[in-house]
Amino acid sequence: MVTGAPATMLDRREELTPMLAQYVDVAERYDDAIVLFRVGDFYKAFCEAADEVARVCELTRIEREDSTGTYTACGIPVDNAPKYLKRLLDAEYRVAVADQVEDPEEASGLVERAVTQVLTPGTVVEEELLAEGSNTYVACVATAEGGSEDESEESPAYGVAYVDVSTGECAVTAGDAAAVDEELARIAPAELLVGPGVDPAVVDGADCMRTERDPETFDPEAVHGVLDRYADPDRFDATERVAAGALLSYAEYTQGDDGPLEYVRRVRRYDPRRSLRLDATALRGLELFENHVGSGRTLFDTIDETRSALGRRRLRAWLRRPLVDREAIEARHDAVAAFAERTLAREEVRDALSAAYDLERLAGRISRGRANARDLRSLHDTLAAVPDIREAIGGVDALAEIRGDLDPLDDLRELIDEAVVEEPPQEITEGGVIRAGYDGELDEIRTTAREGREWIANLEERERERTGIDNLEVGYTQVHGYYIEVTNGQLEKVPDDYTRRQTLKNSERFYTPELKRREDEILGAEERADALEYELFADLRDRVADESDRIGALADAVARVDALAALATAAVERDYVRPEMGADEIALDRSRHPVVEETADEFVPNDAALPGGTVALITGPNMSGKSTYMRQVALAVVLAQAGSFVPADAARLPVVDRVFTRVGASDDIAGGESTFMREMRELTDVLHDATGDSLVLLDEVGRGTSTADGRAIARAAVEFLHDETGATTLFATHYHELTDLADEYEHVVNRHFAATERDGGVTFLHRIREGAASSSYGVEVAELAGVPESVVARAHDLVAADRDEGEPTADAGSGSGSAGATPQRTLDEIATNGHGHGDDGDDAASVDAAPAGRDSAVADLLADLRDLPLAETTPLEALNALHEYQRRAEEAANADDAGEGS
Numbered sequence: 079m080v081t082g083a084p085a086t087m088l089d090r091r092e093e094l095t096p097m098l099a100q101y102v103d104v105a106e107r108y109d110d111a112i113v114l115f116r117v118g119d120f121y122k123a124f125c126e127a128a129d130e131v132a133r134v135c136e137l138t139r140i141e142r143e144d145s146t147g148t149y150t151a152c153g154i155p156v157d158n159a160p161k162y163l164k165r166l167l168d169a170e171y172r173v174a175v176a177d178q179v180e181d182p183e184e185a186s187g188l189v190e191r192a193v194t195q196v197l198t199p200g201t202v203v204e205e206e207l208l209a210e211g212s213n214t215y216v217a218c219v220a221t222a223e224g225g226s227e228d229e230s231e232e233s234p235a236y237g238v239a240y241v242d243v244s245t246g247e248c249a250v251t252a253g254d255a256a257a258v259d260e261e262l263a264r265i266a267p268a269e270l271l272v273g274p275g276v277d278p279a280v281v282d283g284a285d286c287m288r289t290e291r292d293p294e295t296f297d298p299e300a301v302h303g304v305l306d307r308y309a310d311p312d313r314f315d316a317t318e319r320v321a322a323g324a325l326l327s328y329a330e331y332t333q334g335d336d337g338p339l340e341y342v343r344r345v346r347r348y349d350p351r352r353s354l355r356l357d358a359t360a361l362r363g364l365e366l367f368e369n370h371v372g373s374g375r376t377l378f379d380t381i382d383e384t385r386s387a388l389g390r391r392r393l394r395a396w397l398r399r400p401l402v403d404r405e406a407i408e409a410r411h412d413a414v415a416a417f418a419e420r421t422l423a424r425e426e427v428r429d430a431l432s433a434a435y436d437l438e439r440l441a442g443r444i445s446r447g448r449a450n451a452r453d454l455r456s457l458h459d460t461l462a463a464v465p466d467i468r469e470a471i472g473g474v475d476a477l478a479e480i481r482g483d484l485d486p487l488d489d490l491r492e493l494i495d496e497a498v499v500e501e502p503p504q505e506i507t508e509g510g511v512i513r514a515g516y517d518g519e520l521d522e523i524r525t526t527a528r529e530g531r532e533w534i535a536n537l538e539e540r541e542r543e544r545t546g547i548d549n550l551e552v553g554y555t556q557v558h559g560y561y562i563e564v565t566n567g568q569l570e571k572v573p574d575d576y577t578r579r580q581t582l583k584n585s586e587r588f589y590t591p592e593l594k595r596r597e598d599e600i601l602g603a604e605e606r607a608d609a610l611e612y613e614l615f616a617d618l619r620d621r622v623a624d625e626s627d628r629i630g631a632l633a634d635a636v637a638r639v640d641a642l643a644a645l646a647t648a649a650v651e652r653d654y655v656r657p658e659m660g661a662d663e664i665a666l667d668r669s670r671h672p673v674v675e676e677t678a679d680e681f682v683p684n685d686a687a688l689p690g691g692t693v694a695l696i697t698g699p700n701m702s703g704k705s706t707y708m709r710q711v712a713l714a715v716v717l718a719q720a721g722s723f724v725p726a727d728a729a730r731l732p733v734v735d736r737v738f739t740r741v742g743a744s745d746d747i748a749g750g751e752s753t754f755m756r757e758m759r760e761l762t763d764v765l766h767d768a769t770g771d772s773l774v775l776l777d778e779v780g781r782g783t784s785t786a787d788g789r790a791i792a793r794a795a796v797e798f799l800h801d802e803t804g805a806t807t808l809f810a811t812h813y814h815e816l817t818d819l820a821d822e823y824e825h826v827v828n829r830h831f832a833a834t835e836r837d838g839g840v841t842f843l844h845r846i847r848e849g850a851a852s853s854s855y856g857v858e859v860a861e862l863a864g865v866p867e868s869v870v871a872r873a874h875d876l877v878a879a880d881r882d883e884g885e886p887t888a889d890a891g892s893g894s895g896s897a898g899a900t901p902q903r904t905l906d907e908i909a910t911n912g913h914g915h916g917d918d919g920d921d922a923a924s925v926d927a928a929p930a931g932r933d934s935a936v937a938d939l940l941a942d943l944r945d946l947p948l949a950e951t952t953p954l955e956a957l958n959a960l961h962e963y964q965r966r967a968e969e970a971a972n973a974d975d976a977g978e979g980s
């Protein structure tokens with residue numbers, strides 16, 4: 079990263095021209111940013127910084143020469159800046175924009191420049207740089223001084239705050255390390271400030287730019303002072319104060335450091351436990367917002383039928399934080415149902431919403447004093463659409479409250495309409511913005527200018543008549559102003575009151591005292607009109623800014639209407655059903671996976687009947703549909719609690735407090751630690767934190783280790799979930815042995831997916847059934863893959879033998895592995911023989927004895943066969959393994975023959 083003042087320039091500081099010295103001064107003050115320095119129509123960087131800007135933005139550099147030497151420079155054209163700024167931000171640069179802060183024409187010497195804004199990935203407000211329909215957050219994680227995890231419960235270890243600088247949304251919470259991780263996953267900030275004393279491991283999960291700040295900005299007194307500008311600091315606990323205060327001070331810094339951000343109207347304090355908790359693993363595993371493999375579609379993409387950026391952000395927020403309050407959930411369902419039943423109203427509302435601009439960001443720009451006349455017209459047009467929305471939902475009880483909140487702000491709309499012309503220009507300093515009739519003084523000045531122009535327009539006619547010069551012309555140039563032009567042949571007819579202004583080749587140009595007076599009047603009037611218009615506009619903008627609370631409340635209502643209408647549209651178009659909430663079971667008739675059903679040729683619906691606390695063990699071959707099924711159950715829960723209808727024919731659902739997912743290791747590759755370690759960490763979280771109201775999805779837990787260990791862990795986890803937490807659990811497993819837990823535990827049930835053979839290929843029915851899958855499906859798949867018959871038959875025997883061995887750990891002593899000549903005992907005997915023959919198992923000693931050598935080879939072979947992790951073995955690998963085992967078996971047989979022969 080190249081930030082701050084370029085080193086080569088610092089070395090030559092004394093020699094630099096005043097302008098470059100000014101650049102170095104500014105750059106030195108912003109040493110965490112790349113400084114772009116306004117020179118004419120460019121934002122420039124110099125020397126090393128120029129090299130970097132050129133590299134990142136793919137721009138050419140120039141060599142700039144002055145009396146003190148040659149400097150490399152690189153310029154970003156001001157008119158095209160957003161495109162290049164985006165590249166710098168994407169490269170994780172902070173960009174300090176140093177603008178001219180005095181009018182170059184008025185400057186006596188060097189134009190004064192100052193940083194007016196620091197652009198960072200998390201704090202940009204430029205419309206061109208923001209993703210439409212989603213939030214860009216900068217977040218902060220901090221501890222209070224001396225704060226540590228072992229503090230008392232009243233004062234949680236960490237504060238987490240976030241702000242969207244473009245809309246002013248700001249919120250803060252506090253919690254332990256796990257809560258921080260979970261919140262960061264939900265907030266998904268573009269940039270993160272980490273306070274002093276925060277254990278780096280706590281924020282490890284956040285995949286975004288890190289920003290260092292002076293530790294002093296986290297100081298208790300400093301943060302109190304900053305926070306005080308926005309809210310009563312005493313409403314927050316110590317860690318929250320530090321997180322929110324330091325964050326807002328950073329936000330102020332990025333917006334040019336000139337006082338509080340007016341449009342951050344509220345610092346909301348929230349408790350993550352008051353929404354359905356979805357940690358990073360669940361957000362990822364359920365692919366709510368991101369898709370890692372396959373179609374690229376997410377749940378959000380699937381149900382996003384919103385029509386406005388406001389609604390889109392709201393729907394995202396709802397899905398990110400589904401509700402846990404039954405009444406609130408049902409209120410959303412009522413509203414969705416009302417919209418779903420009324421096609422016409424819904425379509426009218428959605429049409430009207432299409433005209434809505436992003437009220438939150440508009441309000442932000444207006445408050446920041448950055449809005450132009452077009453922005454105010456956009457606000458006007460959005461307000462004008464509100465009555466249509468109100469009318470469309472009039473008379474619908476379930477929407478009465480929201481209708482009440484849709485205040486069309488008639489006074490504001492009328493004010494803007496009276497003041498601003500319908501199609502104003504982009505610039506607000508060059509006139510043409512304010513309507514006639516809005517301001518008496520402006521009208522007068524404009525009349526003066528207009529009359530003057532009319533007088534001049536008629537001048538040509540009048541002067542031709544007066545002088546008899548019939549080719550006399552009146553014109554205007556930027557440099558000389560108005561003139562009367564007479565060709566050389568007519569010069570003798572020129573009257574006395576003409577004064578020569580300019581001599582051309584074939585003609586002379588003149589003015590008269592009256593023309594000069596009129597000209598001054600017109601130009602003066604125009605200049606004054608432009609200045610007055612700007613003043614009137616700025617004043618209007620301030621008046622609108624004063625209403626930002628009302629605009630904010632309206633934006634909130636519009637966002638809700640759009641999100642509700644979108645959910646209703648999704649429900650109608652995709653055939654979702656209203657779930658009955660508050661059940662003590664998950665009961666879904668013919669449920670579907672909302673995302674997979676969009677892409678699958680023919681999606682097979684499945685039922686779910688899971689009384690609270692059920693542990694359903696789901697078996698079946700790879701690719702049979704286990705993961706899809708488990709996810710669709712969880713997605714139904716998430717959708718329902720977000721306020722949506724669910725993809726099923728009928729649904730009865732409980733209100734769930736948390737959804738946990740632990741999906742298969744290979745589906746979820748993360749660097750750093752071993753996948754098994756990670757898997758176990760996630761399992762630990764589930765076992766610690768799940769409650770009787772949680773929904774737990776476990777997909778092939780334990781497959782990252784040896785079969786015996788994995789099986790034991792999986793079994794113990796099931797027992798724990800059943801006995802201790804009572805969480806409703808869906809557990810997909812290839813450990814067929816687990817399925818007899820259903821006989822032992824009251825709430826454990828078996829479900830399975832089966833595969834059949836058709837036309838010589840494997841066909842998956844994707845239909846869930848009662849009971850456990852046949853244990854030999856892996857071998858069946860091997861058979862279907864073309865493994866020779868004799869090998870398959872032998873594999874069947876071995877699997878049966880292995881199963882009869884019983885559970886290696888949990889079943890010990892249960893009697894199922896009863897004594898007798900079970901095949902497994904035979905295997906064990908052979909194995910024991912194999913290792914028991916030599917002296918103390920000294921393999922070298924046993925090599926000489928052929929039978930012992932054979933037994934040893936067979937024992938090894940059997941041990942390897944037994945340890946072959948079928949769950950992780952593809953048919954091709956199985957075939958290769960079998961081939962290898964056959965070879966070793968033959969070798970052993972040959973050794974046997976050789977032994978007998980000698």
Ligand SMILES: Nc1ncnc2c1ncn2[C@@H]1O[C@H](COP(=O)(O)OP(=O)(O)OP(=O)(O)O)[C@@H](O)[C@H]1O
Nearest residue numbers: 674678680681682699700701702703704705706844
């Ligand atoms: N009910 C269904 N109807 C139609 N297609 C389905 C259904 N369920 C799953 N599928 C399709 O079958 C494929 C495999 O599904 P899934 O990943 O759920 O299987 P799995 O049993 O979990 O496999 P593995 O054990 O390898 O993880 C997916 O591509 C999915 O699109």
